[in-house]
Amino acid sequence: MMKKYLLVCLLTISSIGFIHAGQPDKLIGKNVSVFYPINYNAAAHKPSFALLKEPIAVGDVPGSWDLRPRFYSKDGKTYATLPVAKGTCLYGTGENTGSLLRNGKNVTLWNTDNYEFRKDDGKRLYQSHPWVLGVNSDGTAFGVIADNTWKQRVDLTDSIRFISDGPAFRIIVIKRNSPQEVIKVLAGLVGKMALPPLWSLGYQQCRFSYVPDTRIKSVADTFRIKKLPCDVIWMDIDYMDHFKVFTFDKEKIPDPKGVNDYLHSKGFKSIWMIDPGVKAEKGYFVYDSGSQGNHWVQSKDGKEFNGNVWPGKCAFPDFTRPETRAWWGDLYKDYMAKGVDGVWNDMNEPSVFDGPDGTMPEDNHHRGGGELAADSHLRYHNVYGTLMIRASREGILKTNPDKRPFILSRSGYLGSHRYGATWTGDNSSTEEYMKLSVPMSLNLGLSGQPFSGPDMGGFTKNTTPELFGQWIATDAFFPFMRGHASNETKSKEPWAFGTEIENVSRTALNRRYRLLPYFYTLFREASETGMPVMRPVFFADVKDTTLRKEDQAFLVGNDLLIVPKWAVNPKLPKGIWRTASIVGEHSETDKYQPDVKVRGGAIIPMGKIIQNTTQYKLDSLTLVVVPDKKGEARGRLYEDAGDGFQYKKGDYLISGFTAKQAGTLVKTIIKRESGSWKLGPRYYKVVVITDKGSFSSPWTKNANITVPLIAQNKVN
Numbered sequence: 001m002m003k004k005y006l007l008v009c010l011l012t013i014s015s016i017g018f019i020h021a022g023q024p025d026k027l028i029g030k031n032v033s034v035f036y037p038i039n040y041n042a043a044a045h046k047p048s049f050a051l052l053k054e055p056i057a058v059g060d061v062p063g064s065w066d067l068r069p070r071f072y073s074k075d076g077k078t079y080a081t082l083p084v085a086k087g088t089c090l091y092g093t094g095e096n097t098g099s100l101l102r103n104g105k106n107v108t109l110w111n112t113d114n115y116e117f118r119k120d121d122g123k124r125l126y127q128s129h130p131w132v133l134g135v136n137s138d139g140t141a142f143g144v145i146a147d148n149t150w151k152q153r154v155d156l157t158d159s160i161r162f163i164s165d166g167p168a169f170r171i172i173v174i175k176r177n178s179p180q181e182v183i184k185v186l187a188g189l190v191g192k193m194a195l196p197p198l199w200s201l202g203y204q205q206c207r208f209s210y211v212p213d214t215r216i217k218s219v220a221d222t223f224r225i226k227k228l229p230c231d232v233i234w235m236d237i238d239y240m241d242h243f244k245v246f247t248f249d250k251e252k253i254p255d256p257k258g259v260n261d262y263l264h265s266k267g268f269k270s271i272w273m274i275d276p277g278v279k280a281e282k283g284y285f286v287y288d289s290g291s292q293g294n295h296w297v298q299s300k301d302g303k304e305f306n307g308n309v310w311p312g313k314c315a316f317p318d319f320t321r322p323e324t325r326a327w328w329g330d331l332y333k334d335y336m337a338k339g340v341d342g343v344w345n346d347m348n349e350p351s352v353f354d355g356p357d358g359t360m361p362e363d364n365h366h367r368g369g370g371e372l373a374a375d376s377h378l379r380y381h382n383v384y385g386t387l388m389i390r391a392s393r394e395g396i397l398k399t400n401p402d403k404r405p406f407i408l409s410r411s412g413y414l415g416s417h418r419y420g421a422t423w424t425g426d427n428s429s430t431e432e433y434m435k436l437s438v439p440m441s442l443n444l445g446l447s448g449q450p451f452s453g454p455d456m457g458g459f460t461k462n463t464t465p466e467l468f469g470q471w472i473a474t475d476a477f478f479p480f481m482r483g484h485a486s487n488e489t490k491s492k493e494p495w496a497f498g499t500e501i502e503n504v505s506r507t508a509l510n511r512r513y514r515l516l517p518y519f520y521t522l523f524r525e526a527s528e529t530g531m532p533v534m535r536p537v538f539f540a541d542v543k544d545t546t547l548r549k550e551d552q553a554f555l556v557g558n559d560l561l562i563v564p565k566w567a568v569n570p571k572l573p574k575g576i577w578r579t580a581s582i583v584g585e586h587s588e589t590d591k592y593q594p595d596v597k598v599r600g601g602a603i604i605p606m607g608k609i610i611q612n613t614t615q616y617k618l619d620s621l622t623l624v625v626v627p628d629k630k631g632e633a634r635g636r637l638y639e640d641a642g643d644g645f646q647y648k649k650g651d652y653l654i655s656g657f658t659a660k661q662a663g664t665l666v667k668t669i670i671k672r673e674s675g676s677w678k679l680g681p682r683y684y685k686v687v688v689i690t691d692k693g694s695f696s697s698p699w700t701k702n703a704n705i706t707v708p709l710i711a712q713n714k715v716n
């Protein structure tokens with residue numbers, strides 16, 4: 001009796017705010033609520049790493065709100081559980097192995113260097129996204145954020161359950177009429193990707209490692225000689241002097257500026273690797289200045305922590321400190337001045353070869369500063385990489401204020417897409433890994449990160465010609481397209497597998513480059529709304545529950561459906577979807593190129609075949625028109641200088657395309673929609689695809705184009 005009385009008292013006190021102390025559950029937007037456990041310790045969680053800013057209450061959570069977390073603690077762990085109705089499909093949780101659909105899955109959010117995804121059966125990878133997207137059977141949707149950086153698990157076996165090693169955490173729930181709307185609300189909360197430079201949408205060639213400089217040049221030359229489009233050559237760790245970051249090996253790369261100048265003269269950009277581990281060697285300028293500034297992460301006893309990575313014994317910048325981020329950012333000044341275009345921040349989970357579980361001890365000490373509290377590595381581990389790329393981005397932007405930074409990061413956390421793109425780590429050269437790359441990038445896209453892709457061709461082990469052909473043909477439609485290979489493997493450039501695969505690769509790359517206007521328009525959309533570039537097939541019809549598991553085929557934007565040749569019985573959306581020829585029927589009928597279908601009702605802008613984006617000039621534009629049931633179609637094109645920030649001042653152009661079929665005539669109209677970008681002379685060609693075949697107009701400067709659907713206009 002007494003016990004019961006006490007409990008009632010406690011509950012009363014907590015509900016009048018004594019224990020909650022200013023943390024009652026609140027509505028923070030239309031159908032967006034935040035829920036607090038009674039023992040919420042704000043100092044252990046704020047400021048949020050996921051959220052752009054601290055949410056502002058706009059009212060109380062309505063009594064009718066159904067999706068409420070239940071918070072509790074058990075055996076030293078803190079829990080938040082939400083019920084999942086039968087028939088609800090779950091997605092998200094960031095970077096995962098396994099299927100697109102996450103129901104029944106269990107992942108650990110503890111950023112881990114996971115070679116070939118072998119550790120823990122791939123149930124924890126390089127990134128952590130405490131985020132679940134739910135799609136109800138009727139197509140309405142919800143999203144759940146656990147605003148928690150601490151080590152945790154997401155268990156989706158029978159509900160949505162977050163289980164954390166840290167203090168009790170808050171939960172944000174979003175409810176909307178469709179998954180697309182949920183994703184947009186998520187982007188409003190966690191931020192959007194910055195518009196990347198156009199060149200980063202091109203094909204990129206990497207290897208561990210292209211050295212010496214003559215090899216870099218010959219790889220670049222071969223792309224041009226063989227007319228295989230490519231925009232970027234990547235330099236992996238061997239360019240450094242004994243793996244010391246911000247240095248160049250004097251023998252292998254005697255003149256880094258010369259290498260970059262050479263690449264630039266051939267229309268390439270260069271990306272060079274910078275890892276967080278700094279060789280602990282007196283006399284090395286980065287270590288010396290880092291020690292002088294007291295920039296290193298400390299062990300629990302307050303001493304400099306050291307652990308082994310590529311260079312041997314290393315110290316690690318404590319990126320929770322604002323002074324350390326500024327120091328790190330400034331290191332890029334001289335480095336970028338050598339003509340470096342982009343930076344690859346790897347090993348930033350952080351990976352520590354001889355550390356417990358391959359990383360730092362959980363009780364290592366981060367000193368924080370500014371708004372960040374001092375705390376243990378257990379709290380900051382999952383955001384170590386995010387803080388690193390934030391520092392890199394800020395430093396690069398400071399030194400090159402007129403260029404859009406490009407940073408690729410291996411580790412990440414919900415919200416890290418604000419600072420950089422990502423790839424999915426050390427996969428291997430098997431069909432399984434190739435197939436896995438589709439749901440991996442799809443779920444990253446559904447978790448706020450629109451710019452991702454795998455090591456195309458597979459990182460470890462040798463690749464067969466067959467696999468490489470399938471992989472490059474599919475990968476051409478991923479947001480981030482980069483071929484990579486480990487140092488133990490044979491060559492994996494597109495010409496390394498014989499003439500047939502070289503031709504297959506050329507077709508795949510030509511397809512991507514012709515579609516760049518469409519891709520770039522989608523990247524702009526992603527930077528404005530958070531909608532992913534690569535989307536799951538079920539986005540085409542959220543009410544059609546048969547599409548919910550499809551993760552072989554995928555969408556690029558809303559209008560292109562990509563069906564890989566290796567897909568077995570893919571589930572495709574109903575309605576009109578017409579196969580389009582992107583670079584000419586003949587070359588696309590090989591057994592590798594995915595079927596590219598255009599949605600009825602869409603107009604796709606395509607450019608010319610170019611060898612790199614320095615040649616990107618939309619002086620001739622092909623519009624692929626697929627009328628819907630009513631004979632109508634529409635599309636858009638975004639264009640700007642491709643780099644820099646003038647577009648923010650209005651120096652861009654959005655064109656709108658509309659088409660209408662009346663009998664056998666299809667009339668297409670091109671209109672300026674917004675932006676002050678000056679357009680040079682432009683030629684258009686319209687290709688209309690109907691159930692009777694494809695019909696084309698001649699090239700014309702006219703912005704009103706009528707295509708009669710008659711035999712003489714028929715193509716192929």
Ligand code: GLC
Nearest residue numbers: 207208236237346410425426
């Ligand atoms: C890591 C990266 C890989 C890189 C290698 C050497 O394994 O994931 O991409 O090639 O380190 O730097």
